[in-house]
Amino acid sequence: MRAPDLFDQAQELEELMRAEAIERSRWHGGACSAVACECGAEIPEARRRALPGVQTCVDCATAMERGKRNRGSFDAV
Incomplete structure (x- = not known):
């Protein structure tokens, strides 16, 4: 198995950050x-x-x- 390259690491970080942002939005903490x-x-x-x-x-x-x-819809004139 090959070692993860920079793009793999960036993708993993992005997925983690996205999951955390989704979780924060669900539990809003103050809205x-x-x-x-x-x-x-x-x-x-x-x-x-x-x-x-x-x-x-x-x-x-x-x-x-x-x-x-x-x-968002257009009516015929």
Whole structure:
């Protein structure tokens, strides 16, 4: 078996750093979730735990996502 060259070592380091970054983003360590959405609806605790740093209720998040999809499409004029 050959010794790892510089590119192999760089790839291993990149994979390790990526895995660590993903893990940090999952356990965020301080992203503060909102208790209530801007629309006034309460954001359930289960949603705040599942999505650290969440700022919108499900209805508003869904509406924003639909808006993003609609802006990306072209309507025939």
